[in-house]
Amino acid sequence: MERSARPTLAVVGATGAVGTVMLQILSQHADIWGEIRLVASPRSAGRKLTVRGEEVEVVALDEAAFEGVDVAMFDVPDEVAAEWAPRAAAHGAVVVDNSAAFRMDPQVPLVVPEVNPHAARIRPRGIVAGPNCTTLSMIVAVGALHAEFGLRELVVSSYQAVSGAGRAGVETLRRQLSLVAGTELGTSPGDVRRAVGDRTGPFPEPVALNVVPWAGSLRDEGWSSEEMKVRDESRKILGLPRLKVTATCVRVPVVTTHSLTVHARFEGEVTVDRTREILATAPGVVLFDDPEAGEFPTPADAVGTDPTWVGRVRRALDDPTALDLFVCGDNLRKGAALNTAQIAELVAAELTGA
Numbered sequence: 001m002e003r004s005a006r007p008t009l010a011v012v013g014a015t016g017a018v019g020t021v022m023l024q025i026l027s028q029h030a031d032i033w034g035e036i037r038l039v040a041s042p043r044s045a046g047r048k049l050t051v052r053g054e055e056v057e058v059v060a061l062d063e064a065a066f067e068g069v070d071v072a073m074f075d076v077p078d079e080v081a082a083e084w085a086p087r088a089a090a091h092g093a094v095v096v097d098n099s100a101a102f103r104m105d106p107q108v109p110l111v112v113p114e115v116n117p118h119a120a121r122i123r124p125r126g127i128v129a130g131p132n133c134t135t136l137s138m139i140v141a142v143g144a145l146h147a148e149f150g151l152r153e154l155v156v157s158s159y160q161a162v163s164g165a166g167r168a169g170v171e172t173l174r175r176q177l178s179l180v181a182g183t184e185l186g187t188s189p190g191d192v193r194r195a196v197g198d199r200t201g202p203f204p205e206p207v208a209l210n211v212v213p214w215a216g217s218l219r220d221e222g223w224s225s226e227e228m229k230v231r232d233e234s235r236k237i238l239g240l241p242r243l244k245v246t247a248t249c250v251r252v253p254v255v256t257t258h259s260l261t262v263h264a265r266f267e268g269e270v271t272v273d274r275t276r277e278i279l280a281t282a283p284g285v286v287l288f289d290d291p292e293a294g295e296f297p298t299p300a301d302a303v304g305t306d307p308t309w310v311g312r313v314r315r316a317l318d319d320p321t322a323l324d325l326f327v328c329g330d331n332l333r334k335g336a337a338l339n340t341a342q343i344a345e346l347v348a349a350e351l352t353g354a
């Protein structure tokens with residue numbers, strides 16, 4: 001099909017952490033788009049970015065940016081998406097939103113193409129949402145196990161990379177690392193805090209040489225917004241509104257790729273052999289699990305790749321209906337840009353009858 005006959009795509013937030021990876025993915029995937037329009041704040045208007053090997057000038061977010069657009073991806077802060085996604089939809093674009101603005105709206109499907117692709121077709125507001133990066137880093141593997149065993153409960157702890165907090169998160173870690181590198185810090189209370197000073201960026205505590213048991217903002221009874229997202233979004237994607245979910249979200253000094261420990265309890269007894277078969281054949285999952293050989297996923301190896309990596313597969317010692325896993329997923333690829341691109345490709349296929 002000639003480019004002029006193909007759907008027009010807008011990437012809103014093209015200059016951000018997720019947007020940057022989106023441009024790489026659009027350059028790597030089959031080229032199904034006609035024009036690709038790059039949109040960001042007025043601060044970035046006029047900047048030139050490369051997509052599909054071509055330089056494209058960034059335009060400022062305004063009504064004109066959506067003229068003739070068929071699909072608009074939103075990779076911008078929640079409040080920007082809340083205002084502009086309905087405006088883009090009013091222009092006739094199908095919006096694929098990566099922010100939290102619409103995820104729990106009952107009229108907006110929350111889609112992970114490997115788990116619930118059919119949901120993307122029913123979009124009364126013209127908006128399809130993608131889940132948060134922590135949920136996305138595990139839900140493809142968990143969804144495959146749920147389809148076979150029937151999920152009853154999830155208990156997860158996350159080890160979240162700083163890029164989950166955008167460019168500001170990465171800049172904060174790199175700056176702090178430069179201040180502590182080559183020192184003897186990390187041996188007495190408060191020495192790291194004194195070295196990095198007050199500039200903790202989007203994090204409440206220093207993240208270099210540290211782990212911080214907090215992500216997002218405070219919700220009721222001490223839970224963080226990130227922990228509530230894992231619970232609410234997992235329930236919605238899996239279609240299990242009463243699923244028991246407990247999450248503890250922790251920030252670690254990793255640039256990109258979230259990891260999670262997952263304790264999943266199912267309807268009946270499970271076996272490790274069957275679990276390994278399911279994970280080895282599930283689309284979007286790589287089973288990398290040979291403890292004897294010292295093989296299990298780590299963020300340093302999973303970063304920059306598409307799949308959800310699963311290792312440390314064990315049946316719970318005291319519960320034959322439960323499994324324990326360690327999962328890694330690149331929060332900027334499957335955790336954000338890749339999932340959005342996959343949804344947009346589903347929508348484009350629907351629009352063009354492909």
Ligand SMILES: NC(=O)c1ccc[n+]([C@@H]2O[C@H](COP(=O)([O-])OP(=O)(O)OC[C@H]3O[C@@H](n4cnc5c(N)ncnc54)[C@H](OP(=O)(O)O)[C@@H]3O)[C@@H](O)[C@H]2O)c1
Nearest residue numbers: 013015016017018040041044075076099133164166167336
């Ligand atoms: N990072 C992750 O792992 C991750 C995962 C899943 C979902 N998300 C979600 O994806 C969205 C983007 O996250 P990010 O990490 O890429 O953030 P980021 O690095 O801070 O980038 C934000 C982007 O939004 C643009 N923007 C900000 N204010 C704007 C405005 N008023 N009008 C137009 N554009 C504006 C910025 O443009 P300028 O460069 O011009 O400022 C930039 O392109 C957020 O909703 C986030 O929650 C992030």
